[in-house]
Amino acid sequence: AQKITQTQPGMFVQEKEAVTLDCTYDTSDPSYGLFWYKQPSSGEMIFLIYQGSYDQQNATEGRYSLNFQKARKSANLVISASQLGDSAMYFCAMREVVGFSGSARQLTFGSGTQLTVLP
Amino acid sequence: NAGVTQTPKFHILKTGQSMTLQCAQDMNHGYLSWYRQDPGMGLRRIHYSVAAGITDKGEVPDGYNVSRSNTEDFPLRLESAAPSQTSVYFCASSYQRRIDGYTFGSGTRLTVV
Numbered sequence: 001a002q003k004i005t006q007t008q009p010g011m012f013v014q015e016k017e018a019v020t021l022d023c024t025y026d027t028s029d030p031s032y033g034l035f036w037y038k039q040p041s042s043g044e045m046i047f048l049i050y051q052g053s054y055d056q057q058n059a060t061e062g063r064y065s066l067n068f069q070k071a072r073k074s075a076n077l078v079i080s081a082s083q084l085g086d087s088a089m090y091f092c093a094m095r096e097v098v099g100f101s102g103s104a105r106q107l108t109f110g111s112g113t114q115l116t117v118l119p
Numbered sequence: 120n121a122g123v124t125q126t127p128k129f130h131i132l133k134t135g136q137s138m139t140l141q142c143a144q145d146m147n148h149g150y151l152s153w154y155r156q157d158p159g160m161g162l163r164r165i166h167y168s169v170a171a172g173i174t175d176k177g178e179v180p181d182g183y184n185v186s187r188s189n190t191e192d193f194p195l196r197l198e199s200a201a202p203s204q205t206s207v208y209f210c211a212s213s214y215q216r217r218i219d220g221y222t223f224g225s226g227t228r229l230t231v232v
Contacts, residue, residue, distance in 0.1 A: 043226050043228075107152075
């Protein structure tokens with residue numbers, strides 16, 4: 001079963017508008033972390049935002065915010081006031097404990113959403 | 120600059136040849152992992168290491184070997200390359216807490232012909 005699901009292979013948004021990128025996850029671990037990464041056409045992976053499973057408030061980082069709905073197991077990324085430079089692939093990822101030792105904290109990625117910002 | 124350094128950035132390999140992708144980090148991170156990125160499949164973990172001398176298999180380990188003789192380096196070896204190993208490879212490091220995101224290298228684009 002997919003642990004991280006991103007159902008939008010591609011999204012378009014008009015410059016200066018807000019856009020929401022969907023992410024749902026599946027885990028039985030009560031303690032986990034959720035991350036969003038941006039991958040521009042140059043290929044590097046850029047960390048955007050983090051949400052812990054016990055965090056009471058939604059995470060925000062500048063124009064990025066994470067709409068965390070724990071009961072629904074969703075962690076959607078909201079980008080406000082889109083800019084042309086936001087055009088990129090966006091990955092949702094989850095870090096959870098695996099194994100008895102708890103030391104192998106695997107980061108599992110979704111398949112990504114390609115966002116295109118239109119001028 | 121502190122971070123994760125991957126070499127080479129690009130490489131073309133013939134089927135059956137071997138090569139080693141290099142990964143070095145200078146942030147004293149304990150956790151290192153190799154991922155491959157293929158279109159439509161996100162990133163999938165190949166092997167990982169939680170400390171020097173300790174390695175383990177990830178989701179897609181077949182055809183790859185790793186070693187970790189010190190904290191800084193985590194090379195990925197392809198013993199007999201196959202066209203199915205054409206991919207973009209990322210090395211990533213982090214501390215081991217749940218709140219820690221990964222720091223990624225810039226990637227290696229490998230083509231096996």
